[in-house]
Amino acid sequence: MALLHLPQAASLTNMLPLNIRPSCVASISKSFNPPSLTVECKASSSVRVSDQTQQVSRRSGDFQPDVWRYDYIQSLNNNYAEQAYKEDSRMLGEEVRILLSETMSRVDQLVLIDTLQRLGLGYHFKGEIKKILENTYNVDKFKNKLNLHATALEFRLLRQHGYDVSTDVFGSFKVKTGHDFQRSLSKDIKGMLSLYEASFHLMENETILEKATNFTSKSLKDFVRNNTEHELTCQVKHALELPLHWRLPRWEARWFIGEYERMPNMNPTILQLAKLDYNMAQAMYQEEVKSNIRWWQRTDLENKINFFRCRVVDNYVWGLGMKDGPDFEKLRRVIGNLCAIITLTDDMYDVHGTLEELEIFTETIARWDANDLDGLADYMKVAFFAIYNFVDELTSDIQKEKGHNVHSYLKKGWQDFCKAFMVEARWYHGGKTPSLKEYLENGWVSIGGPLLHLHAYVLMPNNPIRDLDLDLISLHDQHSNLLHVSGLNFRLLNDLGTFKREQKTGDVPSSIQCYMNDSGVSEEEAIEHIKCLVHETWKKMNEQVATSSLSRDFNVTAWELSRTATFFYYYGDDTYTLQDSTFKDRVHSLLFEPI
Template sequence: MVFPILGNLPFSFAKNILPPLGKKYSSLATCNFNTFSSKTQCKGSYIPSSSTRRSANFQPSIWTYDYIQSLSSEYKEVMYRKQCSILKEKVRMMLNKTENELTQLELIDVLQRLGVSYHFNNEIRDILDNIYNKQTFKLKKNLHATAHVIVCFEDEICNFKNGHFVDVEGMLSLYEASFHLFEDEPILDEARDVTSKFLKEFLDKNGDKNISLQISHALELPLHWGIPRWEARWFIDIYERQQNKNHVLLEFAQLDFNILQSLYQEDLKYTSRWWKRTTLGDNLSFARDRLVENFVWTVGTNFKPEFDYFRKVLTKVNSLITIIDDVYDVYGTLEELELFTKAIDRWDLNAMDSLPNYMKMCFHALYDLVNELAFETLKKCGYHITPYLKKAVSIIIIIIMITIIYYYYYYYYYYYYYIIVGRSM
């Protein structure tokens, strides 16, 4: 049933995920996928039964509905917002009054690491543009300036080995900056090698606990690879231990973090109430009930307070996709999955009549969510997006269904095509 639906997909898309024509993979006994690993082999004659219900033994959520609804924070009160606004203006004045370029960059770096730089986007952009324009003019007059930077830091390593003073924070900054490189940038590649080697040696000899924590954290997970809110929470504790800390900055960062956390709690409580109304977590015990994990993912994607609607919507979407993915991967039989895929493609409530009850619940929840999003978009923006949402949902479901077809009919190449389909999604 699912193959006629594939006609709606672009040819290049279908060509990449469908097996070569004329191949009877089920007749093979051994296959070796050198593309991924020389050790990846599939042997045997097992062919899954289309009526078998599997179980992944997913554990229930450790966060109950009552616990989530009991979350509270005093920082949602107006008095804390007023105090935060006062501190924000003090920091803004501090940023505007700073004239030395190096001091400006250090202050911007601290603001970003503390997770409060989003309050000063315009000021930071002006400062960086001004510094960049000055540096661009200098570089035009000295073509060897960039290469000279690496030479200077190699000199720093020599100073370190000889027991002389070395700019450790500068080396750490260059190490972090090297993760912003593009392809074919050998200078930054070399910078990463030089700085990482230096920082590892410095860790073995240094007794400063504060800088050692920063170095070990950067070597384990560079700032550019981290999640902003997690990095901010970690750095607030680090900054609090520093002797040269700015108390206004520290208080502002702590207060801002707590206020945002109170907003996240309200967002989570809202999505938890929605999840409770769907009853999917209570009735579909074979699937993952991962509302909180999906919400945390959205916070990592965009933490800013004005994107609360984004976090709520994406949490709903991801939670439903997680459930439906388990319906396909774990519980549903092939016959049921074909009926469900066809019902999604038709996008008609009457198509639910032939579905089992657990699939009816999934279809209804997905149908209601799509209509809710379409209505909110029409009301707020004046755009009718229902056809596009339906198309997107249909493509996602078909992609998942294709992996199941490989599992049942092309079992020996299942892993190979699972990787390709996952990349397509």
């Protein structure tokens, strides 16, 4: 499972074309109403392959061992889990809570909320933040319409928290005779930075926010070129590299704590709480990683089969990216373990399995009968039971905790996932390059997004499970638009990060090759087109997060999955697979190195 590659020093403009071409919008729209997956297995019941009785030629991904070793993880000893630190955190939190309530200016309150969120402290003050934003929305909405910084910040925070706000609030900043922004605004760097960050919360047909992205990007790049020592230069460079809306929150907190410490208006109490909270959260995450690596050792999968990528710590980061708060411990651990089994399955379909073996395996998953494994290769029996037992154990846990039997939904999620993999295996072994539309109609499922979202839903704490919601999540049709557009975004990011490596090892053509084949364009042009589609899926995803009938906590997992993908692949090619030293250092800072 691998997602996004961007040049290390790339600006946002290089990363994604901001003037969206009509062909780009058409491509994404054509694939926006996916058909239900009803792929039939074509394997004849008489076809039986055993890896003991036949010598077969197999591909190899040449995957390297995991850089994170069991002994190192188990040896971790973090003092920040001790009770004394919890009491310090509580006392500091009360001081900040008073500060938040006593801040008189509404703009200052919003600045403080933004600061707390970027420092990773927002979850401590959910009630206070909700009350302030509700008052802002219902009573004091956009009273500072001539202050660009205040207007853009308010717009971003309200949209981020699910409030319905119109882009009309930016009308006072446009020229009177057109739709462009007033050029004089470019001198207001704080306002430009706020408008830039707000613009990435755009939805479809919000042209003014697309114009805002273009206008602010140009102005901010001009500012950086001419102001190397300004107090905002570092923040502007950081934003141009990647907008806040697309960043992994815990990794952003690590960076912003260092940046906040250098700010002239830094509050020492807030800074102290931020550092302490980051280190305490690390202590919590380390215990969860220890639990996951012990689970992994118990499965003994690494010794039973050796053709797949073992990435226990990195798999945990996927769960951490989807929910990082203290209430979501089980979700993080289970998602991490799920990603380990997804990776095993992915590598079996993409690299190790023969077409005949994969047909039989897909048929076996469709039957879901542990007593009927006729003809299944021995290594596939191990893979089957890894999936089968994982579903059974999670079903039992959910039944005990929430009184709801989710077995049929989890089973269907895996069946659809394997069917989508089988489609790609037939393409590869048949030498077929599908059209981009055909590829995306299958690829949004094969990337694993729907499966991850399904598990996240049943694992949400304090969230009752409803069959109506599960039906919506499991349909894989036009009614599950949130999951569809999230899956598309996930797939496109994956392809941008992995296609070069997969070209070398041998794999189904990616969206990049599919578009090249469709249109006869160069690889560079195809990459730009796929980046354009990523931008389009973010717009659709913003709209779906705001309008989906599912819970807000669940809806934002669509954002969180894409942010996690960005964390994995921004600094190098397919770092999930290759685990280069830069990525290892980032994971080490995120999980193991206290501030």
